[in-house]
Amino acid sequence: MGLPLRKSTVGALMPSCPLTETLTLLRGAWAPNVIWCLSAEPRRFGELRHDMPRISARVLSARLRELETRGLVARRPLKTSPPSAEYALTPLGRELLPAIDALAHVGRTLIREWGSPATAARPIPTG
């Protein structure tokens, strides 16, 4: 009849929910990079485009809206001519930074041990 199913000792799905919660925020190819680019100081829309040359205005706009909706990023209109806007991480958004650091740390380990098996690393092929 085959082997019986062993009960999972990891609690099955319970701890995966917060995991999914965070990964939903980091979803897409660009959200983590947007957060990273805002980690040091506020940046304007055009500056972010410059930081990530391959992102399209459409996607950058979409990601910023998404992060703003979730309270991770704050938008501040500037009274300049022509009008511009500045984006900054909120305190809640800053809570993501340690996790992002952890991911980058693992990434460095993986690259050191294997080279870069992630062939389709779209956002930043160089570096």
Add this chain to the structure above:
Amino acid sequence: MGLPLRKSTVGALMPSCPLTETLTLLRGAWAPNVIWCLSAEPRRFGELRHDMPRISARVLSARLRELETRGLVARRPLKTSPPSAEYALTPLGRELLPAIDALAHVGRTLIREWGSPATAARPIPTG
């Protein structure tokens, strides 16, 4: 003319590459959950399906192949009747666990402060 572009103090794209490396591994709705389900002990194909009721056999198979190819998961055929197979994290795969923990930690914080704004959390709607 508008404001001049300020130079990014975060190093622009450099640190994003290891980040992308790791996120490429965790890409998709299921890879992180597969890794989590293997974190405590080896699991068989059918056990993993049971741990993640909403995953399809096709996708589970694809994720396992992917993780196996990258050296994060090891497959061990079992000489049972009928034949079965067991999957386990490799030491390299275990390096992802701290990062996954960090993500889950942030997820718990976000849920505590906001409830669960991640409306489309497909993998585990309950929990």
Add this chain to the structure above:
DNA sequence: CTGTATCCATGATGATACTG
């Protein structure tokens, strides 16, 4: 400069059925 609107390509996933 700061976005938004279309159109289109691609990739990830689910459902189902089928093989060994």
Add this chain to the structure above:
DNA sequence: CAGTATCATCATGGATACAG
């Protein structure tokens, strides 16, 4: 039980043009 094949669907992202 352990996978694979096929088909259809949906979200993400790029390119381009356009609006405030």
